[in-house]
Amino acid sequence: MTKTRKILSMLLALALLGSLITVPALAETVELPRNETLYFAGLQWGSVNGWNPLSDDMNNALGITQNAGGSRIPMFETLYMYNMLDGSFTPLLADGDYVWNEARTEITVKIKPAAKWSDGTALTAEDVAYTFDTNVKIGNARGNSYKPFIESVVAVDPSTVVIKAKLNDAGAAVNPLQMITYLEEAYVFQKAWVQTVEARNNNDAAAIKRDPGDDVIASGPYKKYFADDQKVVFVRDDSYWGQDASMWGKLPVPKYLVHAIYADNPSGETAFKAGEVDVCQQFIANIQDLWLKDGLPISTYMDEAPWGICVNMPTAWFNMDIPALQNASLRKAIALAVDYDAIIQNAMTGQSPTFADVPRSCMNPTAGEQATFDHDAVKDLQWAGNDIDGAKKLLDDAGILDTDGDGWRELDGQKLSLNACCPNGWTDWMAAMEIVAAAGEKIGIEITTEFPEWSVYQTVVTAAKQTEYDIFMMWTDSAAPTQPWGRVRQLMSGEFNGIEGNWSGNWGHFANARIDEIIAAIPSTVDADALKALYTEAVQIYLSEVPSFSLMYRPNMFHAVNESVWTNYPDATDGRNIPPSICVDGYGIAALYALELVNP
Amino acid sequence: MKNTIRQVFHSPKFVVGFCIFMAILLTLFIYPLLNPGNPLQMIGLGTFARPGTYVSVYDGVTSPFSTFKLPQADANRLDSLLTTEDRVNMVNWFSLNGVDVAGLDITDTQAMIALWKQHFDPAIRPQGMTKAMRNYYIRLNTSILGASSADALVVSETDEATGEASEKSKITKTDYVNVADVANVVTLPLGTDNFGRDTLKQLVAACGVSILIGLIAGAVATALGLLLGLLAGYLGGLVDDIIMFFTNIFTVIPSFVLLILINYSISQDQRGAGTVALVIGLTSWVWTTRSVRSQVLSLRGRDHVNLSRLSGHSLPRIILTDILPYIASYVVMAFILQVSSGILAEAQLSLLGLGPKTTEVPTLGLMMNWAMLYSAHLNGSWWAYFPVILVIALISFSLNLMNTGLDQVFNPTLRD
Structure with missing residues (x-):
């Protein structure tokens, strides 16, 4: 008996041991020579779901990202490439500049004769038209966003596309600005492949959007190689049409583009510092220390603070669904008291211009946007922050006083106690909210921070009505052809009120009839002076009503590069006019054609 | 109990x-x-200030000076400017750009700096040099140029009305301030967060x-x-x-x-x-x-x-x-x-x-x-x-x- 027991226990122990020794990974290991591979970090979180660009949830950041500030084009391509530095459009699939008709209701675009799909077939106007039709038909995010201002996309002949605007009652285009954006934002898909997908999913829109699209055909210089939970790998298509003299005249330099999948920012940052990542799109606190203190071969687009081109403004919104916050004096007082220098120096570690450098408005710090409004007319409304006395006076004058002597002010007999929220783990935003809360204490308004998880946060913030978050952070749009109109709309437009799942803007549910008129008028206003007057008035309303207040300026992409392997990345002083959009977005992809090895 | x-x-x-x-x-x-x-x-303002004692520069300039002629002062000043690594890198830059470095003693700070000032140009982009390295040389150049060789620095005050600067005082290399005389000194034994x-x-x-x-x-x-x-x-x-x-x-x-x-x-x-x-x-x-x-x-x-x-x-x-x-x-x-x-x-x-x-x-x-x-x-x-x-x-x-x-x-x- 004891013997059998002994043997049994021995066997058990052996089995346990056996299970501990892991079977060597069966997966085929693929050699990626370091000096032929460009590594990215900070774009892709979690493994990819697939390669189908008709879908909205492939979670395939490097492959499928359509963005008004310049779509990501290593795999799928757009008609034009946007350059946020000067707002220019460089033809990619298009041949030459786009042409408006007389009435500004139609845009005509020619297709490059050289443009080909990765299967060798020609890319034609038919593909462009069918892409638009399919997006609208299956109702994906792109289709839904283009539908309100584009009536149709028509292939006149194989090399000519006409984009027709939706017309308003007066017979003018609803929104010419967004029509231009379409040219640099929308990918073009192969009609034949889309039809294959439609056929195998029986034309069912939901099924088409769920299709993983493993057999996808694209036109870009890279195609999918493999993807697992460790990384996503793209390999260069050596028969890429763009090596034709009418486009780049050569192939991009790296043979492979790889995005390793990291658990969080610190692990991405560690890999970047070790030279395992070449291009890093992550917020790195005190990034200058990487070269000043650690002496690493790391640089950013600009050699001086703020180290990047700041094109958007993370903003704190006041929730107008909270009765107390409908008081404009209270809103402005809080905004006056916040120490923005502390936010910029401590939360953003200096990676933003200050509000003394670029006084606040609805516009980002780029020269183009700053020129759209009259600076003198809004001067008296602007504030630089940390103005405790001014804020106190404003509150005193508005009758918001501490009547019961507990150190906190009351409004309508209620102690003012607000929360300030942002998603957990979004470090710079969290620190900014702490500094907002500290400002509240100085002026007698209790503000406590709250950091919910993103999954919870996003549903609350995008709800049609919510009373959970009083002050909360969201982003604003970056540079794009529709700016700064798009941002004025995003900050204040009443059209987003009452919409469930509102991802577009005005998350504080501000309502103002005049601003809605201005927002409606700007896109079709052509006269420069009239346009400037409209923008100036919009800024005046924004700064006096304070439905939200920007806390800092921020780059669209944190563009930091490690030159351990590759060099000749774009920089602000090289005169090449390549934007710092991590070598893959919009005209930023030109950087891939110019890279050089440090040790060839 | x-x-x-x-x-x-x-x-x-x-x-x-x-x-x-x-x-x-x-x-x-x-x-x-x-x-x-x-x-x-x-x-x-700013994150993670190092532990140490911080002396107000503003107050220091207006505090009473004492004069000390320390024998090592000049050498210390130069040594804190250029580390050995900097010196080696300077020689690398010279040889990359065809400057004759024969007979140059890298411990001779004066000679190094003189040669550097004579040849360095931030606009030069040597073949094969990374941007990070170029930036390093530009920073080094700035700190070399910034380290004044003049005997005295002038503190001036700007008149708010006219915008004109008027000389307030001169600081020479032998001026020292007793920390006890400076109005604002803050000691942060563990720095800041x-x-x-x-x-x-x-x-x-x-x-x-x-x-x-x-x-x-x-x-x-x-x-x-x-x-x-x-x-x-x-x-x-x-x-x-x-x-x-x-x-x-x-x-x-x-x-x-x-x-x-x-x-x-x-x-x-x-x-x-x-x-x-x-x-x-x-x-x-x-x-x-x-x-x-x-x-x-x-x-x-x-x-x-x-x-x-x-x-x-x-x-x-x-x-x-x-x-x-x-x-x-x-x-x-x-x-x-x-x-x-x-x-x-x-x-x-x-x-x-x-x-x-x-x-x-x-x-x-x-x-x-x-x-x-x-x-x-x-x-x-x-x-x-x-x-x-x-x-x-x-x-x-x-x-x-x-x-x-x-x-x-x-x-x-x-x-x-």
Whole structure:
């Protein structure tokens, strides 16, 4: 008996041991020579779901990202490439500049004769038209966003596309600005492949959007190689049409583009510092220390603070669904008291211009946007922050006083106690909210921070009505052809009120009839002076009503590069006019054609 | 009682632990007197200022100068300008750009700088040089040019009305200022954190709050554990079954998981330090209950208890006078351990972002959390997190020492 027991226990122990020794990974290991591979970090979180660009949830950041500030084009391509530095459009699939008709209701675009799909077939106007039709038909995010201002996309002949605007009652285009954006934002898909997908999913829109699209055909210089939970790998298509003299005249330099999948920012940052990542799109606190203190071969687009081109403004919104916050004096007082220098120096570690450098408005710090409004007319409304006395006076004058002597002010007999929220783990935003809360204490308004998880946060913030978050952070749009109109709309437009799942803007549910008129008028206003007057008035309303207040300026992409392997990345002083959009977005992809090895 | 205390203080382990703990407590009371003010005040712009003494440059310039002619002054000044690595890199730049470096002595700072000024041009982009390296040379050049060779620097004042600058004073290389004469000097023994707050001041305040959290959590856990243990052990029967049923359930659920879940469900603005302490206490009573129960079970049948019962004494009286004194030493030890684990639990929770809300009081865990969020551990800002770890370690070390000391005194099997 004891013997059998002994043997049994021995066997058990052996089995346990056996299970501990892991079977060597069966997966085929693929050699990626370091000096032929460009590594990215900070774009892709979690493994990819697939390669189908008709879908909205492939979670395939490097492959499928359509963005008004310049779509990501290593795999799928757009008609034009946007350059946020000067707002220019460089033809990619298009041949030459786009042409408006007389009435500004139609845009005509020619297709490059050289443009080909990765299967060798020609890319034609038919593909462009069918892409638009399919997006609208299956109702994906792109289709839904283009539908309100584009009536149709028509292939006149194989090399000519006409984009027709939706017309308003007066017979003018609803929104010419967004029509231009379409040219640099929308990918073009192969009609034949889309039809294959439609056929195998029986034309069912939901099924088409769920299709993983493993057999996808694209036109870009890279195609999918493999993807697992460790990384996503793209390999260069050596028969890429763009090596034709009418486009780049050569192939991009790296043979492979790889995005390793990291658990969080610190692990991405560690890999970047070790030279395992070449291009890093992550917020790195005190990034200058990487070269000043650690002496690493790391640089950013600009050699001086703020180290990047700041094109958007993370903003704190006041929730107008909270009765107390409908008081404009209270809103402005809080905004006056916040120490923005502390936010910029401590939360953003200096990676933003200050509000003394670029006084606040609805516009980002780029020269183009700053020129759209009259600076003198809004001067008296602007504030630089940390103005405790001014804020106190404003509150005193508005009758918001501490009547019961507990150190906190009351409004309508209620102690003012607000929360300030942002998603957990979004470090710079969290620190900014702490500094907002500290400002509240100085002026007698209790503000406590709250950091919910993103999954919870996003549903609350995008709800049609919510009373959970009083002050909360969201982003604003970056540079794009529709700016700064798009941002004025995003900050204040009443059209987003009452919409469930509102991802577009005005998350504080501000309502103002005049601003809605201005927002409606700007896109079709052509006269420069009239346009400037409209923008100036919009800024005046924004700064006096304070439905939200920007806390800092921020780059669209944190563009930091490690030159351990590759060099000749774009920089602000090289005169090449390549934007710092991590070598893959919009005209930023030109950087891939110019890279050089440090040790060839 | 007196005898017991004397006995306890004869245990060297207890005495050492007690001294460390008292030293920490004493610091908590004395340091705020020396350095008063709000520990959460953001005094510095910029993150993680290094530990050290900061002298106001503005006040220094207007303080009385003394003249010292130190023999090494010039050499020190130049040496702090160029490290050996810089010198080697300068020679590399010279050879990359075809400058003749024959006969150049890299320890001869004057000659190096002269040659550098003669040849360096930031616009040159040598073939194959990375941008990071080019930037390095440009910075080096700026610091070389910035290190003035002039004998005197002029401090000037700008007239606000006319915008004209007028000379105010001259500073020469031999001018020195006594730090005692400068109006504003701030010493930050542990630098600042990511918000520009004085780390030491915050650490002292946080230490107090964390100990308080530990005490509350410990008191709640011990009280609850003791009460349930006494009832279960003494009453037995159905009461025992019910209490042990719940105790066993809570024993198999890891208390930290429970802690995370409860804290997660309390919204952050309700989560003050007191609430977190309470939650920690409410999730860590289980082992105390079990131990107290087993001790009471063995006490219940003793003669003096039976005698009391026969004499018609009430239940509370029997528990208080006949049972509690026999397990008091154990309860005190359990309490000490609970305090220690309460402090650790707060630190762990805060690291996960589930600790007390952040705007009111600093805690040790929150300090660690922010240091982590701002990558203090990656960028070498040890002062933001290492002292915190040290303090946590010291507190739990001292409490555990006291506990072991007590154990040796009270536990008959360990008694010398």
